[in-house]
Amino acid sequence: MPTNFTVVPVEDTPISNADYDGEIMKEEDKEEPHTAAGPYLGDETPRETSSLISTDHDDSIYGKNMALYEDEMDSTPMVSSLLNKLANYTNITQGVIEHEKAESEDGIQRVTINGPQMGTFIGVFLPCMQNILGVILFLRLTWIVGSAGIMEALAIVFMCCSCTMLTAISMSAIATNGVVPAGGSYYMISRALGPEFGGAVGLCFYLGTTFAGSMYILGTMEIFLTYIMPNAAVFKAETGEPNGMQNNMRIYGTCCLAIMALVVFVGVKYVNKLALVFLSCVMLSIMAIYAGVIQSAIKPPDSQVCLLGNRTLQNSKFDKCLKTEVINNVTTPTKLWALFCEGDLGNATCNEYFTQNNLTVIQAVPGLLSRVISDNMWAHYGHDKTIVEKEGKSSEQTSDNTSDISYYVLNDITTFFTLLVGIYFPSVTGIMAGSNRSGDLRDPQRSIPTGTIMAIATTSFIYISCVVLFGACIDGVVLRDKYGESVKGTLVVATLAWPSSWVIVIGSFFSCCGAGLQSLTGAPRILQAIARDGIMPFLQVFGHSRSNGEPTWALLLTAAICEIGILIGSLDNVAPILSMFFLMCYLFVNLACARPRFKFYHWSLSFLGMSLSLSLMFVSSWYYALVVILISGCIYKYIEYRGAEKEWGDGIRGLSLNAAQYALIKLEEAPPHTKNWRPQLLVLLKLDSDLGVKHPRLLSFNSQLKAGKGLTIVCSVLEGTYMAREAEAKLSEKNIKAAMAMEKTKGFCHVVVSSNQRDGFSHLIQSAGLGGMKHNAVLMAWPANWKQAESSLSWKNFIETVRETTAVHQALLVAKNIDTFPTNQDRLAEGTIDVWWIVHDGGLLMLLPFLLRQHKVWRRCKMRIFTVAQMDDNSIQMKKDLQMFLYHLRLDAKVEVVEMNAGDISAFTYEKTLVMEQRSQMLKQMQLSKTEREREAQLIHDRNTKSHATLNDKATPTSDRVHMTWTKEKLISERNRLREANMTVRDIFNIKPEWENLDQTNVRRMHTAVKLNEVVVNKSQGAQLVLLNMPGPPKNKGGDENYMEFLEVLTEGLDRVLLVRGSGREVITIYS
Helix, strand or coil: CCCCCCCCCCCCCCCHHHHHHHHHHHHHHHHCCCCHCCCCCCCCCCCCCCCCCCCCCHHHHHHHHHHHHHHHHCCCCHHHHHHHHHCCCCCCCCHHHHHHHHHHHHHCCCCCCCCECCCHHHHHHHHHHHEEEEEEEHHHHHHHHHHHHHHHHHHHHHHHHHHHHHHHHHHHHHHHHCCCCCHHHHHHHHHHHHHHHHHHHHHHHHHHHHHHHHHHHHHHHHHHHHHHHHHCEEECCCCCCCCHHHHHHHHHHHHHHHHHHHHHCHHHHHHHHHHHHHHHHHHHHHHHHHHHHHHHHHCEEEECEECCCCEEEECCCCCCCCCCCCCCCCEEEEEHHHHHEEEECCEECCCCCHHHHHEEEEEECCCCCCCCCHCCCCCCCCCCEEECCCCCCCCCCCCCCCCCCCECCCCCCCCCCCHHHHHHHHHHHCCCCCHHHHEEEHHHHHHHHHHHHHHHHHHHHHHHHHHHHHHHHCCHHHHHCCCHHHCCCCHHHHCCCCCCCHHHHHHHHHHHHHHHHHHHHHHHHHHHHHHHHHHCCCHHHHHHHCCCCHHHHHHHHHHHHHHHHHHHCCHHHHHHHCCCCHHHHHHHHHHHHHCCCCCCCCCCHHHHHHHHHHHHHHHHHHHHHHHHHHHHHHHHHHHHHHHCCCCCCHHHHHHHHHHHHHHHHHHHHHCCCHHHHCCCEEEEECCCCCCEEHHHHHHHHHHHHHHCCCCEEEEEECCCCCCHHHHHHHHHHHHHHHHHHHCCCEEEEEEEEEHHHHHHHHHHHCCCCEEEEEEEEEEEEECCCCCCCCHHHHHHHHHHHHHHHEEEEEEEHHHHHECCCCCCCCCCCEEEEEEEEEECCHHHHHHHHHCCCCCCCCCCCCEEEEEEECEEEEHHHHHHHHHHHHHHHHCEEEEEECCCCCCCHHHHHHHHHHHHHHHHHHHCCCCCCCCHHHHHHHHHHHHHHHHHHHHHCCCCCCCCCCCCCCCCHHHHHHHHHHHHCCCCHHHHCCCCHHHCCCCCCHHHHHHHHHHHHHHHHHCCCCCCCEEEECCCCCHHHHHHHHHHHHHHHHHHCCCCCEEEECCCCCCCCCCC
């Protein structure tokens, strides 16, 4: 549906003050345009640059009418400017641009580049015709028709032409997605599929084009050595020596390759000048074939084939198809008789088959009206080294019928349908010749689809008509004679030509030469384009070129690979190789198209073309197909491993997004089964004053625990507003990503800006992740030095995080002394990972050591599991049960049951509780100043340490009198202050904590912490890592500080501790 635009002119409104504009212009002239050309300082979002966005504006135009948008002119151009850029857009080939730059720098002259001028016929149709019609048509199509029959040959042609037609439709869809720059097919495929697939398919396209050059050179040499100058052969094919012809092909092929490479090196302009000559040869040869078909209907050519019985003879070694002839009334043996007999005519010893069977002469080309089409309708496959026989012809079979077969026409390979598909398919390649010239076309979006599809339709008609006409005009034994040995060494298709067979021989020779030159010209440029994209570093050297844009190094590599194909020495063996590479390329072309403007496109056509390409690969040669798929896969993984930094907006990203969306929806349908549960971590990081990661070992521990598998989200929070701290948030995220890369942590990074850290971490815990891909565990570091901190926010935020993870049913991992944890480069020697299993909250304590030991850092560590038995527990039975439980879990661990006697609560426990409550109450009720609070905390800490040492030496309890740290002056000042608040000194000391007045809940908890710490330190002080059940926080927030004290006492004296709090759900199971 057309879109109508209405252009409304806007008149300038004059400003009353005439000098006002001049003043504005003067002020603007004084400003320096530092923002347009200056470097990116990190305080703005870098925008994608585009050749269509210009920051050069004329203030006289935009200053008045569009002043409302003047702040956005640098990033968003006016529509008029954009349309002007689009209208003047040109895409000049890379070689022309380099040539222009080189001459400009040398100071010789400045070349004026004219716009592309080629249309559909010259730019697309004729190049495709020249590349499609070639060596297979002249050298192998008659043999394929004779071996497969007309029906199966038509099936082969139909499958191959359908594949190329569907691929052309998909390629047309790609070409109509947008403006097609210079770069041709590789550019379109790589930009549609992304760097990984683009590199793999690009190299397949390059290798296919290179081996096509080998095939054309081998075809050229076959025509030269077999039909033009057979005497030029260096090696003669003797009896039982089949490699003579191959060795000749290798020698002459190498020489031809050297000459062609030299021509390409000297200049492509010579190749382009000869292109029309070569195309003319192809068209004249095809016209000669059609003229010969018409002539055969009127007067068949006088070309005869000699048969002995039903066997076809090579008639190059005799001139008459007779055993004897009468000369001057004397019966004289012929040259043919001498081939099969020894001795004089009277007492000669002859081959028995020669004696028992008669000689027959048949027409090689019976003609269009001879009804020979019925004999050639069905297949006549043969085995290697078997004689080509005429079907329906009777012969006398003898015992020595295979004694000497060198005089017969033989099958040089075993023929079957799939082999012929692989040999024929190169004849339909070349459909990308037009798209390779996209930079030289006037309108690529119109010319590429039209010209390519017209060329395929035309060549498909030529191939199909030739299959039918060859089967209708030429005898079957001649069709199956690959090298024309039965027709005096003449090219089989040339026997049908009119006015002379030499028209096709010479035409096919130059046609193959031209196709070989085109391949040697195009392949290096494909490699150069791949190298310049920088997706494969080892190919960068091939991106260099001479001053005129000629890829010298790429040409040398192409010639070397082409020489490998020539050394194979057989056109029939090289053809399936390049078929595989082209089919792989076509497969991905069908995969690549999206959002086309091409009206004949439908997604089912691309799917059909992709399926047909894959099928033809395995039909032609399944082992070659596997090799090519393996090569493409290796290239893909290499580019992925090297980390392709290119972002081309490819379709694979779209497929990945669809797959991810489908997977996320499926994950959200039901929670994961226990067997599939793995810790999906949300890592809460703290940043230092420079916005760097404060505890990078936390990332190391995460990578050791996850080994790059599962979900990892690394987060941090900045206080403030996003508008004020946008640049700092981006810098923080950049620093975190750098730390993640250094610590080999695979995951996602997110930095949020919130009014306070508590809310920020709360939002992350609630909302991080997407759909079913959410974290189920939180990893964070223990708030070190929380007692000496100026603010209590650190430990209060910590406890709130513990509460929140419990509320949302997520596991919590708290690493204490995280800076002492090993890095990824460390290798821990013999040691243990000790698990203290106090309560069962899902089995996460069992799973974590197992996951850690999969990493090379912890691999040598043994796993020990300790559990605590009470007085009424059977510790022996507990140990047996735990060992059986671990056996079912397939965990290799040493089990130990620790008995804790329910003894009296020690004086040390009361003292610890006393000091804890004393500190808490004094900090709350006396409202100490900041300095006094620090001094008080330090004095209590010192007294606590001294008391602990005394209790270790003496088991007697201390006096119940508490020595306060108050001075007389301090007491008087507090008395005067509190008297005003109606509070007496006696009221102050009424809060003196005494043992009998202590909170018994705190006493019991401190007792547990002290006793358990003694046992853990005794057993696991030398362990590499200790995992402990983390007790839950108090429900009453008034006891938060006591909770922190309990955890400190519980983990005192241990180097590396991981406090684990499960989510409550089972994460391990004994069932398979």
